[in-house]
Amino acid sequence: MKTRAAVAFEAKRPLEIVEVDLEGPRAGEVLIEIKATGVCHTDAYTLDGLDSEGIFPSILGHEGAGVVVEVGPGVTSLAVGDHVIPLYTPECRQCKSCLSRKTNLCTSIRSTQGKGLMPDGTSRFSYKGQAIAHYMGCSTFSNYTVLPEIAVAKIRKDAPFDKACYIGCGVTTGVGAVVNTAKVEPGANAVVFGLGGIGLNVIQGLKLVGADMIVGVDINADKEEWGRRFGMTHFVNPKDVSDVVAHLVELTGGGADYTFDCTGNTVVMRQALEACHRGWGESIVIGVAEAGKEISTRPFQLVTGRVWKGSAFGGARGRTDTPKIVDWYMDGKIEIDPMITHTLPLERINEAFDLMHEGKSIRSVIVF
Ligand code: NAD
Ligand code: AHE
Ligand code: ZN
Secondary structure, X not given: OEEEEEEEOOOOOOOEEEEEEEOOOOOOEEEEEEEEEXXXXXXXXXXXXXXXXXXXXXXXXXXXXXXXXXXXXXXOXXXXXXXXXXXXXXOOOOOHHHHHOOOXXXXXXXXXXHOOOOOXXXXXXXXXXXXXXXXXXXXXXXXXXXXXXXXXXXXOOOOOHHHHHHHHOHHHHHHHHHHHHHOOOOOOEEEEEOOOOOHHHHHHHHHHHOOOEEEEEXXXXXXXXXXXXXXXXEEEOHHHOOOHHHHHHHHOOOOEOEEEEOOOOHHHHHHHHHOEOOOOOEEEEOOOOOOOOOOOOOOHHHHOOOEEEEOOHHHOOHHHHHHHHHHHHHOOOOOOHHHEEEEEEHHHHHHHHHHHHOOOOOEEEEEO
């Protein structure tokens, strides 16, 4: 079939809206009509050529929601008409990682996914006879896309696509980092670095679990109002203080119980670790750093009890946990609507990247 898609032909070049060819689902795969997709900073990072796994040409996008329109042979858990969220972190429930119960990072198809291919080692997308790579196993910047059954979460039918799509990455990543990865307890104090589409969801996760002090840190002063809207109690602009770590340690009475990096900046990651309380503070790295960047700190920071952890997709097991987060949204436990600052048609997708880089959006959602 033909489908409309925004194709990343080259790094650092705007996406081009073209009709691409899409092969139907093979065994264990489903064809999904994408109804809406968010634009996450990770899409921008890959388009900007900063992703060591970046492949071009490819169809980016990994924060979508849509409807199953065809199922391949052997598919048992999904049917035509199901409302779904594509998962860049699948859940096969059979691999060593899934069975370990220690991680959400299913490894069953990670190697082909990282090469922009379906699990059988081929691509379903092509343009003028040339293969186009899948992205993060999702490629939601296409009106239709093919995914393996194990990488699709079935969700309730009354959830609006243009909001539910955000649960495909940003919401789950932020709220899940608090609930699943850090397991923040009521009364804790926390510092969140970077108040964008992820950081604000960390803030609402902290509010949800009953954290006491929720400090937001951002170099964009406009983000103070956004943070407070979702439960932030204190704001620090690093530009206004001479030593941000010392300032945060003082503010939190010796250091935070939990800190979260939602910037992808390795200097900030170090600040986040060092703003933790001696003896027990935990720092969660959520931000994705540019290829080649490394983190560093004095080992003494770890010797004296601070813990450095990472979180991918909020530690959520996609098929099991994503539908529950949709319920949380539908039941009013978490908010999504105010964070979606822009809704645009596919033809205007490049504006979504501009708005993000200019710090003018929290989340832009593309509707098909
Ligand atoms: P965003 O652009 O919406 O927000 C980033 C925020 O960080 C902005 O408000 C910006 O002003 C702020 N910022 C930038 N530099 C800063 C600094 N030096 N100090 C303080 N604040 C600073 O991006 P987003 O969509 O929220 O994504 C945030 C990061 O999380 C990105 O690196 C993205 O790739 C990553 N991410 C990771 C996961 C995961 O599973 N681990 C999932 C989604 C996104
Ligand atoms: N490809 C990059 C790493 C990118 C990365 O860390 N991705 C996060 C999700 S970001 C969503 O917006 C993730 O889940 N990683 C786990 C995984 O298996 O990819 C690189 O550095 O090569
Ligand atoms: Zn994302």
